[in-house]
Amino acid sequence: MSEKQLNHNEIIPEQKNNIKTLPVCLITDGVNDYGNLGMIFRIADALKLEKIYLYNLKKDLNLRLLRKKSRTTSEYVKFEIIEDFSGILSLKKSYNFVILEKTDKSINYTEYIPKLPLCLITGSEKNGVSDDIIKLSDVSVHLPMSGVNTSVNVATAAAVVLYDFNNKINNYE
Numbered sequence: 168m169s170e171k172q173l174n175h176n177e178i179i180p181e182q183k184n185n186i187k188t189l190p191v192c193l194i195t196d197g198v199n200d201y202g203n204l205g206m207i208f209r210i211a212d213a214l215k216l217e218k219i220y221l222y223n224l225k226k227d228l229n230l231r232l233l234r235k236k237s238r239t240t241s242e243y244v245k246f247e248i249i250e251d252f253s254g255i256l257s258l259k260k261s262y263n264f265v266i267l268e269k270t271d272k273s274i275n276y277t278e279y280i281p282k283l284p285l286c287l288i289t290g291s292e293k294n295g296v297s298d299d300i301i302k303l304s305d306v307s308v309h310l311p312m313s314g315v316n317t318s319v320n321v322a323t324a325a326a327v328v329l330y331d332f333n334n335k336i337n338n339y340e
């Protein structure tokens with residue numbers, strides 16, 4: 168039997184509209200690379216995340232570039248720029264903070280049972296998640312690394328754990 172890829176228009180919109188928003192948001196801490204931001208937006212769209220909060224941006228956000236790199240998903244995914252740490256503190260009042268980082272206390276992401284509502288926090292290629300935010304952590308999770316390197320790309324790491332959280336959340340309901 169033949170098999171073919173479905174294009175955008177062949178995936179039925181009504182089916183997609185019935186999928187609920189996942190009660191998970193994401194904070195990017197110091198992620199300034201548009202390739203990475205674009206991939207993160209595509210994952211957020213794919214899983215219908217609640218919102219992305221962009222923290223520690225070096226420059227004004229280039230919306231045109233973000234739209235291009237995110238394959239237009241930046242038009243559909245809710246997002247907000249967090250200007251200073253007080254914005255992080257106010258989010259902490261509403262969400263469980265799950266830090267995506269290898270720390271001395273982090274656990275394998277497969278062992279974590281999502282406590283909702285949750286906010287996943289990812290760090291930058293160079294510095295990882297800021298210490299100030301790690302201090303606010305309810306839990307830190309990591310991907311085990313069996314090779315030489317100590318980390319994978321930020322969007323890759325986010326995709327792995329977010330799909331895992333999505334499966335866990337949907338299986339408990």
Ligand SMILES: C[S@@+](CC[C@H](N)C(=O)[O-])C[C@H]1O[C@@H](n2cnc3c(N)ncnc32)[C@H](O)[C@@H]1O
Pocket residue numbers: 267268269288289290291292293294295296308309310311312317318319320321322324325
């Ligand atoms: C390239 S890593 C930087 C990690 C680290 N601070 C370093 O410099 O080795 C960028 C971000 O991807 C995520 N990340 C990458 N690999 C990870 C892993 N194995 N476990 C948890 N998070 C990871 C984290 O959010 C991290 O802040």
